[in-house]
Amino acid sequence: MNNERIDHILDEHQGNPGALIQVMMEIQEENHWLPREVMVKISEKLDVPLSRVLRIATFYKTFSLTPKGRHKIHVCTGTACQVRGAQQVLNEVQELTGIKPGETDPDLKFSLETVNCQGCCSLGPMVEIDGETHGKTSPAEIADALKKYE
Amino acid sequence: MPRINSAAELETLREGILAKKVPDKPCISICAGIACLGLGNGKVISAFEDELKKQSLEDKVELRATGCHGFCEKGPLVVIYPEEICYVEVKPEDVPEIVAKTVVDKQVIDRLVYTDPATGSKAALQSEIPFYKNQMRLLIGNSPKINPQSIEDYLAIGGYAALAKALFEMSPEEVLQEIKTANLRGRGGGGFPAGSKWETARNAPGEPKYVIVNAHEGEPGAFMDRALFTGNPHLVLEGLIIGAYTIGSSQGFIYTRHDTPVLRKNLDLALEQAREYGFLGKNIMGSGFDFDIEVHLDVGIFVSGESSALMRSIEGKAPEPRPKYIRTSVSGIWDKPSNLNNVETWANVPQIINNGSAWYSSIGTERSKGTKLISLSGNIVNSGVVEIPMGTSLREIIFDFGGGIPNGKKLKAIHFGGPMGGSIPESLIDTPLDFDALSKLGASLGAGDMLVLDEDTCMVEIARFFLEFLSGESCGKCVPCREGIRQMLGILTRMTAGKGKEGDLELLEEISEVVGEAALCSLGRSVQKPLLSMFKYFRDEFEAHIKEKKCPAQYCKGLS
Numbered sequence: 106m107n108n109e110r111i112d113h114i115l116d117e118h119q120g121n122p123g124a125l126i127q128v129m130m131e132i133q134e135e136n137h138w139l140p141r142e143v144m145v146k147i148s149e150k151l152d153v154p155l156s157r158v159l160r161i162a163t164f165y166k167t168f169s170l171t172p173k174g175r176h177k178i179h180v181c182t183g184t185a186c187q188v189r190g191a192q193q194v195l196n197e198v199q200e201l202t203g204i205k206p207g208e209t210d211p212d213l214k215f216s217l218e219t220v221n222c223q224g225c226c227s228l229g230p231m232v233e234i235d236g237e238t239h240g241k242t243s244p245a246e247i248a249d250a251l252k253k254y255e
Numbered sequence: 256m257p258r259i260n261s262a263a264e265l266e267t268l269r270e271g272i273l274a275k276k277v278p279d280k281p282c283i284s285i286c287a288g289i290a291c292l293g294l295g296n297g298k299v300i301s302a303f304e305d306e307l308k309k310q311s312l313e314d315k316v317e318l319r320a321t322g323c324h325g326f327c328e329k330g331p332l333v334v335i336y337p338e339e340i341c342y343v344e345v346k347p348e349d350v351p352e353i354v355a356k357t358v359v360d361k362q363v364i365d366r367l368v369y370t371d372p373a374t375g376s377k378a379a380l381q382s383e384i385p386f387y388k389n390q391m392r393l394l395i396g397n398s399p400k401i402n403p404q405s406i407e408d409y410l411a412i413g414g415y416a417a418l419a420k421a422l423f424e425m426s427p428e429e430v431l432q433e434i435k436t437a438n439l440r441g442r443g444g445g446g447f448p449a450g451s452k453w454e455t456a457r458n459a460p461g462e463p464k465y466v467i468v469n470a471h472e473g474e475p476g477a478f479m480d481r482a483l484f485t486g487n488p489h490l491v492l493e494g495l496i497i498g499a500y501t502i503g504s505s506q507g508f509i510y511t512r513h514d515t516p517v518l519r520k521n522l523d524l525a526l527e528q529a530r531e532y533g534f535l536g537k538n539i540m541g542s543g544f545d546f547d548i549e550v551h552l553d554v555g556i557f558v559s560g561e562s563s564a565l566m567r568s569i570e571g572k573a574p575e576p577r578p579k580y581i582r583t584s585v586s587g588i589w590d591k592p593s594n595l596n597n598v599e600t601w602a603n604v605p606q607i608i609n610n611g612s613a614w615y616s617s618i619g620t621e622r623s624k625g626t627k628l629i630s631l632s633g634n635i636v637n638s639g640v641v642e643i644p645m646g647t648s649l650r651e652i653i654f655d656f657g658g659g660i661p662n663g664k665k666l667k668a669i670h671f672g673g674p675m676g677g678s679i680p681e682s683l684i685d686t687p688l689d690f691d692a693l694s695k696l697g698a699s700l701g702a703g704d705m706l707v708l709d710e711d712t713c714m715v716e717i718a719r720f721f722l723e724f725l726s727g728e729s730c731g732k733c734v735p736c737r738e739g740i741r742q743m744l745g746i747l748t749r750m751t752a753g754k755g756k757e758g759d760l761e762l763l764e765e766i767s768e769v770v771g772e773a774a775l776c777s778l779g780r781s782v783q784k785p786l787l788s789m790f791k792y793f794r795d796e797f798e799a800h801i802k803e804k805k806c807p808a809q810y811c812k813g814l815s
Contacts, residue, residue: 165554222477228293
């Protein structure tokens, strides 16, 4: 955890409760999850009750209260991907990683999430691994792609 | 410092930019929309950079990474100007040949041009490709022609002229009248007349007033707003500034998604440039009008695209809707008048001011004017963004632009508006694209996302899928939505597993009625719409799942 970066984000928005979501998102992007002590800090610095920080943190799927894996798998389950076979692809990924959407494996290797429409429906079914797009994929292709990751 | 202080200075600057342009200078326009980037267009762009450097052509040829060209299915797309030669499915290996043969020698490379799969005929020019041929690309047509990160490119195609006209030649009342006469209707889903909304916000008591761009675009299968906003951000900003002037607002907001990094980057740059040139900030273009814009990001929940939830989110609170006995245009952000329109609605404003309401209302049908961006997806040959005049038949959209259904399958249904929209069967394919015609059929146009479903699709499963999506996206504040979705989802899940019971359909209808009447926000009151439209047109399929334990599309496992 890079405390300096987090402090910098907090200092920029100190005393501005309206920036709560913005600040939490920046920290999530920086740190990939929100440890409790960081949420306490957010509450103090922005002058918002901790209960409200927790409420926002648990309301949105983007925020994570647990550490994330080294590699992030996003399987698109938007409608267009769905009618082109996203479910079979997702089943394969779950089978191979042993985790369900929203989970991280015990070795912190993979985190799996389903995402709603990423706006590239022509590529469906689509999986993103660490920001790299695998378009028009199939269970066999994605199984092959997952082998590359350590 | 190029700050502009009058309409005359804007025109001088524009003339200067145009004078600097070398006529007929070759330009390579590469689509850098989401789909093309996903297909590895980043590598094509760097290959062009390297090749131009190698051939010492950097000064003689312009290289431009642009917003979405629309024809996502055939990406990565490259268009060579001035001839407008369009190459599809370009790979980095093709780049040296394109530079040598097409850019330098002006020859067409046959194997890279579009081939019509039906007729085998080739089309070298973008305007000859059937997908583009009969579109009316008033909004998105400029995207291949400009670098979205350059305000000068936008000025070169006449950008900010509408703002100058509004500020210096028109009173706010006149602008309002023009938008009302044009009958511009909101493109976000409701189809509510934008002029009436603006008027309500303008006349509502309370200061300051806010104007907002809804760029949330949460409906799965909707990607046209992102395509337009990323590819031509200044167009939307110009529309918003004109709206602010009309309504009397000094503060604007843009609410968009956090997961589209290219949009964020282009938008931040556009705002910075607009401030530098004096189109935002204090005393805009020397007119005395002050206005600025703040960007807010959604953190990933569908309900935050609902107007009152979106406004709560801008306040830094959880995006829960509130009952709208009082409209947000009267009492929105911090209980002040707040006018919200979506990306495409704002993008229509500059051309209405430039060309007049009579011109605008000559396009489209009697009650739905102008063009509409449609994102085509699902079981369709050409997924992508299409812009056509209102009134175009669904048949033309699917078969002429969309290229029909792949793998020789038959069309079964057309679904509009995502999880809060509706499906219509193949037999209604001659319906025109029109807000009222579609909503009469039970499939409101929504934001313009058109999902094409082939004969292998099980409608019960699609209904279940939408409710599953919504169960994760409901904010949970009101009982009818939170519990209603859960119960409907439970029944449909049973049905798809072959455990449907007599009375299930009647029970679903009853729950639908309660949710539709009693949920708090427009999202909640619309969750039953896909299901009801499917009951109307595909009831036999639901009955087959229950009575015969059969899935006619043979999709549901465990059923024959």
